[in-house]
Amino acid sequence: MIDLLPVSLYIHYPWCIRKCPYCDFNSYPKNKSVCTDESYLNALILDFKQNINLISNRKFNAVYFGGGTPSLFSPKLMEKLMHEISPYCEENCEISMEANPGTVSLETLKDYRSLGVNRISLGVQSFDDRELKLLGRIHDSKAAIEACNNVIKAGFDNFNIDIMHGLPEQTTQKALADIKIAASLGCNHLSWYELTLEEDTYFGSNPPKLPNEDNLADIEEQGFVLLKELGFNRYEVSGYTKDRRCQNNLNYWFFYDYFGIGAGAHSKIQIGDKTCRRGNPQKPSSYIEEVKNKKNNFFEVKKSDLPFEFMLNRLRVFDETKYDEFETTTRLNFSTVKDKLEKAKGEGLLRFSDTGYALTDKGRWMLNDILELFL
Known part of the structure; x- marks a missing residue:
């Protein structure tokens, strides 16, 4: 389960x-x-x-x-x-x-x-x-x-x-x-x-x-x-x-789920092993009309996009990222991101422990350099 x-x-x-x-x-x-x-x-x-x-x-x-x-x-x-x-x-x-x-x-x-x-x-x-x-x-x-x-x-x-x-x-x-x-x-x-x-x-x-x-x-x-x-x-x-x-x-930052209602609001919901998103129409009148027509417009996020999305959000928080978080929130294997994390470590942007990884002081200043590895 x-x-x-x-x-x-x-x-x-x-x-x-x-x-x-x-x-x-x-x-x-x-x-x-x-x-x-x-x-x-x-x-x-x-x-x-x-x-x-x-x-x-x-x-x-x-x-x-x-x-x-x-x-x-x-x-x-x-x-x-x-x-x-x-x-x-x-x-x-x-x-x-x-x-x-x-x-x-x-x-x-x-x-x-x-x-x-x-x-x-x-x-x-x-x-x-x-x-x-x-x-x-x-x-x-x-x-x-x-x-x-x-x-x-x-x-x-x-x-x-x-x-x-x-x-x-x-x-x-x-x-x-x-x-x-x-x-x-x-x-x-x-x-x-x-x-x-x-x-x-x-x-x-x-x-x-x-x-x-x-x-x-x-x-x-x-x-x-x-x-x-x-x-x-x-x-x-x-x-x-x-x-x-x-x-x-x-x-948001831990890549958990969120349900958004209202004009322009976004949602991310994990359904089984799929990560699904929805973006509502930005204009209030268009949003009201879409709701009346019972359109929900949820779509599955490509699995190839999930590593970047996870890192973009999770590395914003300075707490150590536990090794199992990526698998829990994306349903992908940690091996998907391991080599790129190792590269960031080699450049002095991340530090590893027995339980997870976290930004170094240099990594906090150069966060975009880490994210580029996952594009």
């Missing part, structure tokens, strides 16, 4: 107040939407009911509301969705919601908390008003600090703040100041990552002046030291925690 992998649920809310110039996520300005939240909610519930059998007898160990800006979804509508999914959640299921500081109040945070949401991820990005304006954010530093304080007042003790670095003309001092302010506001988890200019964004075609490579390296080097001094342990490429890791993200 094949053991079933842990499974999580991702729910995508595709609308924002406005599109940020750096954002390449599947999101759309709310005031231009041709769909109502009610019609979108109905599609989410229908999609869930039509495909919940794919998780077999498992229960979700994590639920994640992402976007877009899920905190634009009214608590009243979210209550209907929670009513449908709650019976399929583990007792201690992590239920996370992304929120924008400009779209939440203390009262709405309390409402989300009462519905079962037990983790908030607040998209602050910076506490510097000049940087926030350049990034096109709808909040200023005062609103960001107030939102962080309200998360604590609303009773959340599992609380992430998103902070970007390498912002337009940002100095090392300003980047470190953002970390210090975030750490002082009661969060137990930080996502700290570099701004990247994606092709299909406003910044992609109109690039701002970013810090040079030497400045970026200095920001990262000093940032790593500061985060450690503040008690935040780095457990994956951009994740730092004082106590609890993000279970939803770990499901």
Whole structure:
């Protein structure tokens, strides 16, 4: 009998107040939407009911509301969705919601908390008003600090703040100041990552002046030291925690299963010895129509693609990868990847033990070099 992998649920809310110039996520300005939240909610519930059998007898160990800006979804509508999914959640299921500081109040945070949401991820990005304006954010530093304080007042003790670095003309001092302010506001988890200019964004075609490579390296080097001094342990490429890791993200990185509902949401479900995926239509109206027509569009991933997919995800987490993980999550023999792992070891990018393998310090900086071996 094949053991079933842990499974999580991702729910995508595709609308924002406005599109940020750096954002390449599947999101759309709310005031231009041709769909109502009610019609979108109905599609989410229908999609869930039509495909919940794919998780077999498992229960979700994590639920994640992402976007877009899920905190634009009214608590009243979210209550209907929670009513449908709650019976399929583990007792201690992590239920996370992304929120924008400009779209939440203390009262709405309390409402989300009462519905079962037990983790908030607040998209602050910076506490510097000049940087926030350049990034096109709808909040200023005062609103960001107030939102962080309200998360604590609303009773959340599992609380992430998103902070970007390498912002337009940002100095090392300003980047470190953002970390210090975030750490002082009661969060137990930080996502700290570099701004990247994606092709299909406003910044992609109109690039701002970013810090040079030497400045970026200095920001990262000093940032790593500061985060450690503040008690935040780095457990994956951009994740730092004082106590609890993000279970939803770990499901992705450990190559476990996840079921995604909503426009543009992706799923990966292991069915027998097959790894199957689904990508939903990106436009909300197209997604609603597809759900009505009962299309699920799951397809089997080519077995030749699985080694790269596994390494792309699993090596993001710095924990040692046990030798049996590859076989458990892909149903392929470890010999499929052994020679390439040995080559990475020979180049000083991996270290081996009796139980598994892990990135060296050099490997953390040159992760892409390892991944290229599996292309």
